[in-house]
Amino acid sequence: MSIKRICVYCGSTPGIKPEYLQAAKVLGQLLVKNNIELVYGGADVGLMGEVADSVLSGGGTAIGIIPKSFANKVSHQGLTKLHVVDSMHERKQMIFDLSDAFIALPGGMGTLEEMFEILTWSQLGLHKKPCGILNVCGYYDHLFTFLDYAVAQQFIKQEHRDMILVEQSPGKLLDKISRYQAPIVEKWVGLKRKTG
Numbered sequence: 051m052s053i054k055r056i057c058v059y060c061g062s063t064p065g066i067k068p069e070y071l072q073a074a075k076v077l078g079q080l081l082v083k084n085n086i087e088l089v090y091g092g093a094d095v096g097l098m099g100e101v102a103d104s105v106l107s108g109g110g111t112a113i114g115i116i117p118k119s120f121a122n123k124v125s126h127q128g129l130t131k132l133h134v135v136d137s138m139h140e141r142k143q144m145i146f147d148l149s150d151a152f153i154a155l156p157g158g159m160g161t162l163e164e165m166f167e168i169l170t171w172s173q174l175g176l177h178k179k180p181c182g183i184l185n186v187c188g189y190y191d192h193l194f195t196f197l198d199y200a201v202a203q204q205f206i207k208q209e210h211r212d213m214i215l216v217e218q219s220p221g222k223l224l225d226k227i228s229r230y231q232a233p234i235v236e237k238w239v240g241l242k243r244k245t246g
Contacts, residue, residue, distance in 0.1 A: 053150045053180075053228060055087040055113070059164045060097035060155035062124065070156050071100050073186040077155070077220040078104025084224065089149045091141070092116030092133070094126035097155050102126050113148060115141045142167065151180045151227045156189040172232065173210045180230035182215035182223045190216075209233045 064071050074097040081088055088105045091098055092114025105112045106128060115133045116125050117140075125132060135141050142164060154165040169181050183190055194216070200206040213233060217223035 053084075053086055055089050055149050055151075056081060056227070057089040057145050057149035057152045058101050058155060059090075059152065059157060059161045060101060061157035061161060062091075062093050062098050063096040063158075064100070065097070065156055067187055069187050070097060070189075073184055073220060074100040074155055075104045077101055077153070077184065078110070079108055080220050080224055081105055082108035082110035086224075087111040087113060087130075089113045089115070089145055091145075091160075092121070092126060092129070093124040094128075095124050097157065099126060101155070102129065106130070115144045115148075117141050146171075146177075149179065151182070151230075153182045153184060153223065153227070154190075155184050156186055162193075169210075169213065172213055178232035180215060180227045180232075181213060182217070182227050184220060184223055185216050185218050188218075 058077065060074060078088065078101045082105055088102060088110065090102060093099060093116065094102070102112045102114065111130045113131045114126055114129045115135060117138055118134050118136060121134045133144060135144060146168065152165065152168050154161055165181065171177055172179065172181060185191070197206060197211055201208050201211050215223060215226040215230060217226060
């Protein structure tokens with residue numbers, strides 16, 4: 051699969067562990083090394099700012115998309131391109147349209163919401179773009195435990211659970227993304243239609 055641009059979802063704060071910032075920095079460096087452009091939420095703070103700064107300092111391309119409601123507070127002024135849009139919905143759609151793949155670094159509700167929306171669209175067959183999670187210091191371990199429980203309770207198919215590419219190393223995750231093939235599987239778990 052040819053990957054030209056990757057969206058990175060991540061926290062607008064740095065988190066408590068220095069490894070989170072380090073992972074964002076290394077991921078940015080690897081994007082540049084692999085001639086992959088960064089697409090992200092356009093902020094200059096937290097892990098968002100770190101990954102963008104890493105790409106830019108390496109001579110790469112960083113494209114930000116930010117809603118005008120808070121563009122004047124946290125938008126990164128040094129990006130290759132900054133799109134200021136009217137709403138969060140427009141922001142998420144543009145990020146999707148511009149990106150060939152998606153990676154989540156540690157983050158909060160926004161990171162989870164955006165990543166799960168993309169995964170849901172994939173589950174529904176609306177796209178076949180790879181989605182990865184960089185599980186820095188086991189940050190997402192409890193989330194994966196929950197997802198495995200949801201599989202056991204038959205709310206998620208194992209094939210859809212397996213769509214989430216997981217690694218602790220940015221390099222290994224990028225390798226998995228480059229080799230990804232979307233599963234061909236019906237979304238509906240145990241669907242039985244009523245008749246009559």
